[in-house]
Amino acid sequence: MKLNLKKYIFTFILLYTLVPINAQVIGIRDTILMGSKFKITLVDNDSISVEKNINKAIDEMIRIEKLISDWIPTSQVSLVNQNAGIKPIKVDQEVFELTERAIYFSEITKGAFDISFAAMDKIWKFDGSMDTMPSKADIEKAIKNIGYQNIILDKSNSTIFLKKPGMKIGFGSTGKGYAAQKARECLTHFGIKAGIIDASGDMTTWGTQPNGKAWKIGITNPFQRYKMADVLGMKNAAVTTSGDYEKFILIDGIRYSHIINPKTGMPSTGLTGVTVIGPNAELCNGFSTSIMVLGKEKGLELINQQKEYAALLITDHGRIIKSKNYRKIKKNLLK
Incomplete structure (x- = not known):
């Protein structure tokens, strides 16, 4: 919203x-x-x-x-979007590097994560105004403008160019x-x-905390709100959660997640929530979003390859699944 x-x-x-x-x-x-x-x-x-x-x-x-x-017209990302298919736009180094890291996630997830999914922003609305499904034609039209391969980065000039008119990037x-x-x-x-x-x-x-104890962070279990899925003790670390239980739309009694699969243009399915723990909040966020789109099996395969990050998954049926290195990384949060 x-x-x-x-x-x-x-x-x-x-x-x-x-x-x-x-x-x-x-x-x-x-x-x-x-x-x-x-x-x-x-x-x-x-x-x-x-x-x-x-x-x-x-x-x-x-x-x-x-x-x-991307909803502030004068932002550098908005200027990039406004010039899609027209010309490259020079951006600050941190915007350029943020885009580079986003494309890295696209590459390791084979497109399950893609910041050019922003082309879907007018197809799905999660502000309470949507009560019917978007048409197949509208979805297919928007998908044509999604594709991280068409985000052209020029490091020497610090520019970003979206090759196709109608493309957009967004860092939601x-x-x-x-x-x-x-x-x-x-x-x-x-x-x-x-x-x-x-x-x-x-x-x-x-x-x-002032008493010397670690910060305590609870992971919500959407199926048992009175009971946490886990409680983390944290000092110098990050944790992010991506899920469909707080931001979604109901159409004909079916709940649709706000996390969109860039390949299909449809909301992600199979997982209700994904929490990722590790040293950096931005990367945790990238992994949690990616896993929501990839689903249980491919999502676990991705996170199990990471040495510094781990995940707790909650399926649509309420089952809690932890990645193989979850306990080890959880202990590292206290260092």
């Missing part, structure tokens, strides 16, 4: 608490960024400092949003994880030794 940025971008303080513990405070603030709910939790020396540093984190994520949000799959990661880097640069950036389920943590 794309929220009105002018209305929400500066609606920062929805929740703000200060809890004195061991001569430190924990500051918590909710905000809306990238059309989603974000929560920033910081451990700092006093209330004034924690407020200023939360502002720094939000400013950094707004900066990223202005670069990559990795953008929030990237924003969370960059906010963490920003805050550690300013000396903040502990906190959590929760970008609507894409979370990165560092340091510990």
Whole structure:
């Protein structure tokens, strides 16, 4: 859902608490960024400092949003989309590298992950306005504009060119994880030794609680909301969840996920949720989205090849499946 940025971008303080513990405070603030709910939790020396540093984190994520949000007409990604089939567009190095990493996911998933899926943005709507299935013809027409092979990168000139008119790219799959990661880097640069950036389920943590204990993160079980699928102890690590149980549409009693298979133009099936754990929120997000599209067998095959990342899968029938290195990586979250 794309929220009105002018209305929400500066609606920062929805929740703000200060809890004195061991001569430190924990500051918590909710905000809306990238059309989603974000929560920033910081451990700092006093209330004034924690407020200023939360502002720094939000400013950094707004900066990223202005670069990559495809619904902001002046963003670099929007300019790339507006010039599809016309000319290459010069972009900042971080936008170029973000695109490079997205194409890497396309290559290792053989197109199950593809940022050019944004060409489907007018076919499926998850804002409550859609009550009928899109036509087969509309889906097939949009699919013709999907294909990471047609995203042309020129590293020497730092340009991105979409070969086919009508193509679009979008970072809904990795953008929030990237924003969370960059906010963490920003805050550690300013000396903040502990906190959590929760970008609507894409979370990165560092340091510990003021009492020295690790942060505790629960993984929701959509089939048993009163019981967690797992509880993670985390210090310097990331966790992201992709799923169809919070953002979906119902048509004729059938639930359709907001995660679209770029090859078919249809919502992903077979898995209700995928949680990925590892060192980097952006990459965790890329893997969780990819696994949702790939399904159980191919998704496990992908994540089992990763040395630093692991996954917990919840099938449509409520079965919980963990990748082979899940326990090992879970222990690494405490380092």
